[in-house]
Amino acid sequence: xxxxxxxxxxxxxxxxxxxxxxxxxxxxxxxxxxxxxxxxxxxxxxxxxxxxxxxxxxxxxxxxxxxxxxxxxxxxxxxxxxxxxxxxxxxxxxxxxxxxxxxxxxxxxxxxxxxxxxxxxxxxxxxxxxxxxxxxxxxxxxxxxxxxxxxxxxxxxxxxxxxxxxxxxxxxxxxxxxxxxxxxxxxxxxxxxxxxxxxxxxxxxxxxxxxxxxxxxxxxxxxxxxxxxxxxxxxxxxxxxxxxxxxxxxxxxxxxxxxxxxxxxxxxxxxxxxxxxxxxxxxxxxxxxxxxxxxxxxxxxxxxxxxxxxxxxxxxxxxxxxxxxxxxxxxxxxxxxxxxxxxxxxx
Amino acid sequence: xxxxxxxxxxxxxxxxxxxxxxxxxxxxxxxxxxxxxxxxxxxxxxxxxxxxxxxxxxxxxxxxxxxxxxxxxxxxxxxxxxxxxxxxxxxxxxxxxxxxxxxxxxxxxxxxxxxxxxxxxxxxxxxxxxxxxxxxxxxxxxxxxxxxxxxxxxxxxxxxxxxxxxxxxxxxxxxxxxxxxxxxxxxxxxxxxxxxxxxxxxxxxxxxxxxxxxxxxxxxxxxxxxxxxxxxxxxxxxxxxxxxxxxxxxxxxxxxxxxxxxxxxxxxxxxxxxxxxxxxxxxxxxxxxxxxxxxxxxxxxxxxxxxxxxxxxxxxxxxxxxxxxxxxxxxxxxxxxxxxxxxxxxxxxxxxxxxxxxxxxxxxxxxxxxxxxxxxxxxxxxxxxxxxxxxxxxxxxxxxxxxxxxxxxxxxxxxxxxxxxxxxxxxxxxxxxxxxxxxxxxxxxxxxxxxxxxxxxxxxxxxxxxxxxxxxxxxxxxxxxxxxxxxxxxxxxxxxxxxxxxxxxxxxxxxxxxxxxxxxxxxxxxxxxxxxxxxxxxxxxxxxxxxxxxxxxxxxxxxxxxxxxxxxxxx
Numbered sequence: 001x002x003x004x005x006x007x008x009x010x011x012x013x014x015x016x017x018x019x020x021x022x023x024x025x026x027x028x029x030x031x032x033x034x035x036x037x038x039x040x041x042x043x044x045x046x047x048x049x050x051x052x053x054x055x056x057x058x059x060x061x062x063x064x065x066x067x068x069x070x071x072x073x074x075x076x077x078x079x080x081x082x083x084x085x086x087x088x089x090x091x092x093x094x095x096x097x098x099x100x101x102x103x104x105x106x107x108x109x110x111x112x113x114x115x116x117x118x119x120x121x122x123x124x125x126x127x128x129x130x131x132x133x134x135x136x137x138x139x140x141x142x143x144x145x146x147x148x149x150x151x152x153x154x155x156x157x158x159x160x161x162x163x164x165x166x167x168x169x170x171x172x173x174x175x176x177x178x179x180x181x182x183x184x185x186x187x188x189x190x191x192x193x194x195x196x197x198x199x200x201x202x203x204x205x206x207x208x209x210x211x212x213x214x215x216x217x218x219x220x221x222x223x224x225x226x227x228x229x230x231x232x233x234x235x236x237x238x239x240x241x242x243x244x245x246x247x248x249x250x251x252x253x254x255x256x257x258x259x260x261x262x263x264x265x266x267x268x269x270x271x272x273x274x275x276x277x278x279x280x281x282x283x284x285x286x287x288x289x290x291x292x293x294x295x296x297x298x299x300x301x302x303x304x305x306x307x308x309x310x311x312x313x314x315x316x317x318x319x320x321x322x323x324x325x326x327x328x329x330x331x332x333x334x335x336x337x338x339x340x341x342x343x344x345x346x347x
Numbered sequence: 348x349x350x351x352x353x354x355x356x357x358x359x360x361x362x363x364x365x366x367x368x369x370x371x372x373x374x375x376x377x378x379x380x381x382x383x384x385x386x387x388x389x390x391x392x393x394x395x396x397x398x399x400x401x402x403x404x405x406x407x408x409x410x411x412x413x414x415x416x417x418x419x420x421x422x423x424x425x426x427x428x429x430x431x432x433x434x435x436x437x438x439x440x441x442x443x444x445x446x447x448x449x450x451x452x453x454x455x456x457x458x459x460x461x462x463x464x465x466x467x468x469x470x471x472x473x474x475x476x477x478x479x480x481x482x483x484x485x486x487x488x489x490x491x492x493x494x495x496x497x498x499x500x501x502x503x504x505x506x507x508x509x510x511x512x513x514x515x516x517x518x519x520x521x522x523x524x525x526x527x528x529x530x531x532x533x534x535x536x537x538x539x540x541x542x543x544x545x546x547x548x549x550x551x552x553x554x555x556x557x558x559x560x561x562x563x564x565x566x567x568x569x570x571x572x573x574x575x576x577x578x579x580x581x582x583x584x585x586x587x588x589x590x591x592x593x594x595x596x597x598x599x600x601x602x603x604x605x606x607x608x609x610x611x612x613x614x615x616x617x618x619x620x621x622x623x624x625x626x627x628x629x630x631x632x633x634x635x636x637x638x639x640x641x642x643x644x645x646x647x648x649x650x651x652x653x654x655x656x657x658x659x660x661x662x663x664x665x666x667x668x669x670x671x672x673x674x675x676x677x678x679x680x681x682x683x684x685x686x687x688x689x690x691x692x693x694x695x696x697x698x699x700x701x702x703x704x705x706x707x708x709x710x711x712x713x714x715x716x717x718x719x720x721x722x723x724x725x726x727x728x729x730x731x732x733x734x735x736x737x738x739x740x741x742x743x744x745x746x747x748x749x750x751x752x753x754x755x756x757x758x759x760x761x762x763x764x765x766x767x768x769x770x771x772x773x774x775x776x777x778x779x780x781x782x783x784x785x786x787x788x789x790x791x792x793x794x795x796x797x798x799x800x801x802x803x804x805x806x807x808x809x810x811x812x813x814x815x816x817x818x819x820x821x822x823x824x825x826x827x828x829x830x831x832x833x834x835x836x837x838x839x840x841x842x843x844x845x846x847x848x849x850x851x852x853x854x855x856x857x858x859x860x861x862x863x864x865x866x867x868x869x870x871x872x873x874x875x876x877x878x879x880x881x882x883x884x885x886x887x888x889x890x891x892x893x894x895x896x897x898x899x900x901x902x903x904x905x906x907x908x909x910x911x912x913x914x915x916x917x918x
Contacts, residue, residue, distance in 0.1 A: 070588040070680060078591065082782050086835045087827035093389040093555040095591040097675070098483055101388060114591050115679060133526060134832040148494050154452035163446040164405065168461035172454055179454060179476040179484045183388075213484075214452060 042067045049125040051134050074113040089135040100182030104136050110186035110246040127189035146207045150228045152214050157221035171218045177256045178212035180249040187243035193236050201233035205243035205253050212257040226268040284340040287333030292324035349531040353379040356520045356533050358506045359541035360386030362730045363720025365489040366737025372496045374745050379499045381506050387490030389555045391543040395482035395730040397472040402441030414469045420904045421918045422631025425864035427575050429725050430903045432706035436735040466601040469628040478603045479672035508764050509569050510754045516714035518754035521764045525837050528830025536751040537744045544721025544728045549695035550793035553594035559841035560848035562722040566702045572712040573885040574724040575700030576855035580865050583636040584691040587653035593694050597657040599632040603670035611657045613648035634864050638914050651693045658688035699727040708743030715751050771839040778822025781838035788845050801869040805857050816846050858894045859883050862913035874913045876906045
C-alpha cells in the first residue's frame with residue numbers, strides 16, 4: 001500500500017503521451033513530476049500582465065511567491081493578491097475545474113488557474129480574443145452572445161413521452177463529450193481563426209462545443225440544428241487542433257464535436273460546405289488539388305473580378321489555367337476516387 | 348446610480364433562484380436575477396455530484412422509496428426537517444422534476460443499451476452525464492433556459508442591502524456591480540433570497556469564492572427569523588493541499604455502475620471508513636464518515652487539518668472512471684491512480700439551518716421577503732430539494748404579489764447605503780486588509796467553532812469575533828480604492844456579513860445543548876431527543892436576540908430513542 005507521496009518523491013514520467021495532447025500531456029505536466037525539484041518555501045518568479053502600468057514600470061509586473069505543496073497557479077495569484085498586489089484582478093469561483101472562470105495564459109498556453117500546477121518561472125496573461133476588463137479579467141459577453149444566438153437548446157421533433165425516454169449512450173457519445181464543457185474559453189483564446197477577428201464569421205470552438213451539446217443529440221430536430229448551424233461559419237475551422245490541445249476538460253473538440261457538426265452541416269446546409277464538396281470532387285476526379293478549379297467552383301465568375309490577384313497567383317505558379325481547363329488527371333486519381341467515393345456533386 | 352423596476356428580485360443564480368425565476372416568468376411575473384457570481388457558474392448547485400432517485404422512479408422498489416425518505420429525514424437532517432414538506436417535495440421530484448429536466452434536454456447517463464445507469468444500494472442515484480460533475484450540465488441548462496426565457500440578469504453583482512417600505516416590509520434591493528463599480532437600486536414587490544447552502548465561514552470551506560453568508564445576513568438585518576444556524580455539515584475527505592483545492596472531494600458515495608467506492612485510512616494506514624462496510628445502506632456517508640473521523644482524531648490517528656488519506660486503491664481504474672470524474676484529481680497530480688491515496692482534511696460544507704420559512708409559500712417572517720433553497724432552514728442540501736423550493740416560492744409569490752408593494756425610491760436608505768459602500772472603498776485605517784480580516788474570522792471559526800465544539804471555546808470565539816468587529820474593523824485598510832473589478836472592496840463588504848452571521852452561528856451553537864449528527868458538543872455528547880428534537884429558532888429582539896424551541900411534526904419517521912451517545916447513533 002502506498003500512502004501518499006506527492007511532493008515527497010518524484011513520480012515517474014510515462015514514456016509516451018497521446019500525440020494530440022502534446023501541449024498539455026497531463027501526466028508529464030503534472031505538478032508532482034514537474035515540481036519534484038521545488039520545495040515548500042522556494043521562490044517562484046511570476047510575471048503578470050497588468051492593464052495599468054505603474055509610473056516608470058513595466059506592463060509585466062514581477063512577483064516572487066513562495067512555493068506551497070501542490071501549488072496551483074490560482075494559489076500563486078491568491079498569494080499575490082493577499083501579500084503583494086491587492087488590486088490584482090483575476091476571476092475565479094469554484095477552484096475545482098467546474099465553473100470555468102479562471103482561465104489564463106501561462107507561459108503562452110491557455111490553462112485553468114485552479115487546475116494547472118505552478119512552474120518555477122511563469123508569465124501569466126489574460127486570455128486572447130476577448131476584451132480585457134482589468135488585468136486577467138476578460139469580458140465574456142462576445143462569447144455569451146454568440147452562444148445565445150445559436151440557441152443551443154433542444155426542439156423536439158417528437159413530443160416527449162415519459163421519463164426515462166428511449167436513448168442510448170451510443171447515440172449520445174459525441175454530445176456527452178460536449179457536455180463536459182465548462183465554457184472556460186481556453187479554446188476560444190487558442191483558436192487562430194478567431195484570432196483573425198472579423199475576417200471570418202467563424203463562431204469559434206467554445207460556442208460550437210456548446211452547440212454540439214444539443215446539435216449532436218439525437219432528440220433534437222434537424223430543422224433546429226440546421227438553423228443553428230447556419231450561423232456558425234463552421235467551415236472556417238482549419239482543424240489545427242489547437243482547441244483540443246488546450247481543453248482542460250479533455251474534450252476532443254475537433255474530432256468529436258466540430259467534425260461531426262461539419263458532417264451535419266454538409267447534410268443539412270449543403271451550401272455551407274460548398275468549398276469542402278468542391279475540394280473533395282476535384283481530388284476525387286483529378287487525384288490532386290487544382291486551386292484554379294477550386295476557386296472557380298466556390299466563387300464562380302466572381303473570381304474573375306479580381307484580375308490582379310489572378311495574375312499574381314499565376315505568376316507564382318499557384319494556378320495553371322491550362323491544366324485546369326484540360327482537366328489533367330494524375331495517376332492518383334483512381335485511388336483518390338476510390339477513397340473519397342467517386343461521386344461528383346452533393347452528398 | 349441606476350434604478351430598475353421589476354416585479355420580483357431573485358438574489359442568487361443557482362438551482363432555486365433559476366427555477367423560481369423561470370416559474371415566475373412563465374406566469375407573466377417579471378423576475379430579475381441578481382447573482383454575486385455568474386448564473387449557473389457559481390454557488391452550491393454547481394457541485395451537485397449526482398441526483399438521488401426519489402419515490403418509485405426508475406424502477407425504485409417500495410423499499411427504495413422508503414429508504415430515500417428515511418435518508419433525507421434521518422441521515423441528511425437528523426430529524427430537523429419539516430417531514431410534510433419532505434413528502435410533498437419527494438412526490439414532486441418523482442413526478443415532475445426528472446421528466447421536466449429530461450424534456451428540456453438534460454442527459455441522464457445511459458449505458459450503450461439505453462438503460463439509465465444507477466448506483467447500487469438501498470438508495471439509488473443517477474448522474475447528469477458524469478457522476479461528480481452533474482451540477483455542471485444541470486446548471487448550464489438552467490442558464491440557457493434563463494437566457495431563452497429572456498429573464499434579466501445582473502451578474503457579478505452583489506446585493507448589499509434590502510430596501511424597505513415605511514411599514515418595514517421588503518420592497519427592493521440595493522446592489523453593486525463589482526465589475527463596473529456601479530450601484531443599482533432595484534425596486535421590486537417581492538424579494539426572493541436564494542443564496543444557497545454554503546457560507547465559507549471557516550478556514551477550510553466548500554462552495555465558491557464569493558460566498559460570505561450574505562443571504563442570512565440580509566434576512567437577519569431585515570428582521571427575519573432564523574433557525575438551526577448551528578447545524579453545519581462537513582466534508583470529511585477533501586484534498587488537504589493545495590489551498591484552492593480544499594473543496595475537492597474524494598466522494599464517499601456509492602459509484603454509478605460499480606459495487607465499490609472510496610475508502611479512508613488513518614495516519615497508521617488502517618482503514619477506518621469504507622462505504623460498502625461502514626455504511627452499506629449508503630444512507631448517509633457524510634455523517635457516518637464524520638463520526639468515524641472524530642474517533643480517529645480522538646485516538647490521535649488523524650487531524651481535522653489532515654494526516655489521513657482517502658482514495659480508490661480498492662477499485663479498478665475503469666470501475667471508477669467509466670461513469671465518474673473521481674480520477675481527475677489524482678491524474679492531475681500525476682499520482683498513479685488508483686494505487687495512491689491522497690492526504691485529506693475536513694472542510695465545512697452545507698449549513699442545514701438558515702432562514703425560517705413557511706414551507707408552503709417560502710414566506711419569511713418579514714413581509715415581501717421570501718427564501719428558497721439552501722439559505723432556508725427547513726432542510727439540507729440536495730439540488731432537487733432546492734429546485735422544489737424554487738417552484739414553491741414562485742407559487743407563494745404569485746399568490747401574494749397583488750398585496751405586495753415595491754419601495755418608491757427611498758432616498759435616505761439609498762444615500763446611507765451609498766455612503767457606507769463608498770466609505771468601505773476608502774477604508775484608510777492602519778489595520779489589516781479586508782482579505783486578511785476574512786481569513787482571521789475563518790480562523791476563529793475553524794479553531795473554536797469547528798467539528799467538535801464546547802462552551803468555553805464557543806464563548807472565546809464570541810470574544811474573538813467581537814474583537815474583530817470592535818477593534819480591527821474600524822481600522823481596516825483597503826489598498827485598492829479603484830471602482831472597477833475591485834475584489835478588495837468586495838471583501839470589505841463581505842466582512843460585515845460574515846461577522847454578523849458568525850455571531851449568530853456561535854450563539855446558536857451555545858444554545859443547542861446536545862450533540863446531533865454533525866453537530867458535536869464535547870460538553871453535551873448525547874443526542875437528546877427528550878429536550879432537543881426541535882428547531883432552535885432565533886429571533887431578533889431589540890438590538891439583541893432570543894431563542895425559542897419549536898418541535899417538529901413527525902408523521903413519517905421518529906428517532907425511537909430518548910438519549911444516546913451521538914457517536915453511537917447511526918445518523
